[in-house]
Amino acid sequence: MKKEEAVLRLTEIIANFVGYTGKVLPDDVKAKLRELGAQEETPLAKIIYEAMFKNQELAVSLDRPSCQDTGAIQFFLQCGSEFPYLAEMEQILHDAVVKATQEAPLRHNSVETFDEYNTGKNVGKGVPSIFWDIVPGSDELSLHTYMAGGGCSLPGKAMVLMPGEGYEGVTRFVLDVMTSYGLNACPPLLVGVGIATSVETAALLSKKALMRPLGSHNANERAAKMEALLEDGINQIGLGPQGLTGKNSVLGVHIENTARHPSVIGVAVNVGCWSHRRGHIVFDRELNYTINSHAEVAF
Ligand code: SF4
Structure with missing residues (x-):
């Protein structure tokens, strides 16, 4: 050629x-929405998931976003x-x-x-x-x-923590973002967390984390454990579908990291919405x- x-x-x-x-949403996102939708118990949460599924069918049949x-x-x-x-x-x-x-x-x-x-x-x-x-x-x-x-980019945030703030500081930072801006991003959310030295390195990692397939885990077992703990914690906020309360707030939490300067912890959050x-x-x-x-x- x-x-x-x-x-x-x-x-x-x-x-x-x-x-x-x-x-058309990615296969893993469609499957996860089905899984989360089946776990919801309140009529409002169920109706919102049904609307999401109907929306996806109509997007295909009408050839629209x-x-x-x-x-x-x-x-x-x-x-x-x-x-x-x-x-x-x-x-x-x-x-x-x-x-x-x-x-x-x-x-x-x-x-x-x-x-x-x-x-x-x-x-x-x-x-x-x-x-x-x-x-x-x-x-x-x-x-x-x-x-x-726009909505799913809105919660994006990065900052550099004092080293003494440790992983508790990272957790506080992520949960603060979720409780203040999470519902703007049309939950359930995919939460990407980047941990590195400075804001630009952490921020890029947090977005790259959103490219990982759902259900994947950080290769480091401690990082993978933190992904699971953050997922539990954010689910307990109870955002539910579209932020109107429910059992699950997230599609998943993905952490990407590099080694970092010992005097700081750069951390960033990026969020994907249900229409990821x-x-x-x-x-x-x-x-x-x-x-x-x-x-x-x-x-
Ligand atoms: S579904 Fe996602 S892209 Fe669409 S309005 Fe909500 S946050 Fe924005």
Whole structure:
């Protein structure tokens, strides 16, 4: 395949995939919503879950987004250093977002800061957000797509704690965010927690944590235990579906961490909502692709 042809093909596949993920939730999120919905006992909580399930059916049958806020588009790349289109990827992702905005369609969610006008294309200065990891020697591209809605982005918070605050301080920070802003994000929530040295490292980890499949755990057993404890604690707040009370508040809690400076604990929280529009697609160098997030893709 000639390079120009391949670039157009890659742009088209990614545009179609982004549009599709706006209408169909990932398999793990759909399954978890079913599981949580079955555990609710009050009529109000049951009705809200039924509305969510009906919403998903109608999004497919009417070919419309599963939530009206199709978010700011974010991409997380693990791109092989030998992937043939590495140099073209930023332009490909930009063009794919413009194409998806027109064809899906997606809501216009890119307003130029200070100039205060909506570009109408979901692109702008630094948007879509693109976060790179280069994988030396690989010729594949692993791409996570994410629709960062306004409500689910709102609880995002990062700060650096004094070292003496310890893991209790991390817990207090996460629960403070959940009790103050959690219900703005259309629960049940996927809660991503990043722990590192400084705010920017913790913040990026907290968003990357949202790309992990539901049911996955931090590889460190102490971190995995903290994920479970936070999940129990946040569930006990009783936010329930859409924040209208219920047994469960979260889809899960994912912690991502690095080593850190011993004098500080950088911590951040990012939140995904019940309509967690995450996609994962992997390309080989011939542009054959595998979609891991959605088994029954139709586009
Ligand atoms: S929080 Fe999620 S479900 Fe609620 S309006 Fe925003 S994108 Fe939609």
